[in-house]
Amino acid sequence: MERNSGIPLDLGWVNRSCINDQAVKGRVQDLLSSRTVQSGHHLNWLARSIQCIDLTTLAGDDCPSNVSRLCSKAANPVSNDIIKALGIDHGLLTTGAVCVYPARVANAYQGLEKIGANIPVASVATGFPTGQTSLTLRLEEIKFAVQNGAKEIDIVINRELALAQKWEELYTELLEMRKACGESHMKSILAVGELCNLTNVYRASLVAMMAGSDFIKTSTGKETVNATLPIGLVMCRAIRAYNRKTGFQVGFKPAGGIRTSKDVLQWMTLMKEELGDEYLTNHLFRIGASALLNDIERNLANQLTGDYFLPEEMPMA
Numbered sequence: 098m099e100r101n102s103g104i105p106l107d108l109g110w111v112n113r114s115c116i117n118d119q120a121v122k123g124r125v126q127d128l129l130s131s132r133t134v135q136s137g138h139h140l141n142w143l144a145r146s147i148q149c150i151d152l153t154t155l156a157g158d159d160c161p162s163n164v165s166r167l168c169s170k171a172a173n174p175v176s177n178d179i180i181k182a183l184g185i186d187h188g189l190l191t192t193g194a195v196c197v198y199p200a201r202v203a204n205a206y207q208g209l210e211k212i213g214a215n216i217p218v219a220s221v222a223t224g225f226p227t228g229q230t231s232l233t234l235r236l237e238e239i240k241f242a243v244q245n246g247a248k249e250i251d252i253v254i255n256r257e258l259a260l261a262q263k264w265e266e267l268y269t270e271l272l273e274m275r276k277a278c279g280e281s282h283m284k285s286i287l288a289v290g291e292l293c294n295l296t297n298v299y300r301a302s303l304v305a306m307m308a309g310s311d312f313i314k315t316s317t318g319k320e321t322v323n324a325t326l327p328i329g330l331v332m333c334r335a336i337r338a339y340n341r342k343t344g345f346q347v348g349f350k351p352a353g354g355i356r357t358s359k360d361v362l363q364w365m366t367l368m369k370e371e372l373g374d375e376y377l378t379n380h381l382f383r384i385g386a387s388a389l390l391n392d393i394e395r396n397l398a399n400q401l402t403g404d405y406f407l408p409e410e411m412p413m414a
């Protein structure tokens with residue numbers, strides 16, 4: 098798949114884009130009420146969702162040992178019994194990536210290498226979660242993460258520029274970040290909960306894609322409002338419009354507060370209905386989550402065995 102190389106900033110397109118909040122709400126209600134996953138397909142969808150998870154730890158007390166455990170979990174996300182019951186070959190079901198702070202990238206890279214897991218390391222960067230530092234430092238942080246082995250960089254956009262509609266400045270910053278990422282893929286976090294309204298979310302999505310983002314991502318998980326379906330719908334529509342105009346397919350990553358199997362099935366339904374089946378694979382769809390896998394594993398175990406398990410009965414609980 099050809100990488101999004103970006104396009105010159107189309108300010109006219111950005112400024113004339115407006116979102117009708119009521120129409121967004123209506124579409125989400127329609128999706129939730131009439132487009133649910135049939136129960137016979139739950140197992141398949143949940144197994145597939147695991148491959149789309151960016152298994153994340155972003156805590157102040159992260160250290161080599163918990164990152165190493167995270168890597169093992171990413172490589173072996175569910176028990177062998179479940180793998181066998183699903184009929185999947187051992188080692189084929191892994192998460193989409195492991196996502197950590199820049200200072201932990203080397204630990205994650207080495208941890209995955211040690212267990213022979215071919216899973217990319219994603220690093221947050223650019224003063225995550227707020228981005229409140231100089232552009233020079235933000236760019237340096239990207240380079241540091243790339244040098245340490247990160248194949249994906251989750252940058253945060255400068256919210257001040259988006260809120261003030263300074264789209265040219267935002268575009269220029271993002272171009273520099275994309276350059277600093279080099280071959281590593283850039284996922285641009287919009288921090289939608291701080292963008293004030295859905296029109297800003299749409300406009301920021303367009304600018305991020307025009308500057309060459311490989312993915313657009315909703316949130317850091319640290320804002321008060323994180324990934325919601327109406328916001329996701331608006332970002333998906335921006336991805337669709339950008340694809341129609343440029344031919345580039347940009348990925349989508351909802352993140353923040355996604356905790357349950359039910360949440361995941363709703364997000365996957367949104368992907369399928371708005372962007373098509375291709376957006377149910379980890380090349381174009383990721384879910385940023387620190388505490389979701391356990392619930393998926395419990396659900397799979399329940400559906401395969403008929404038994405209910407407590408969260409603490411799952412390996413990483």
Ligand SMILES: O=C[C@H](O)COP(=O)(O)O
Nearest residue numbers: 317318353354385386387
């Ligand atoms: O990018 C990933 C998010 O930080 C994860 O948020 P979460 O801890 O609410 O799952």
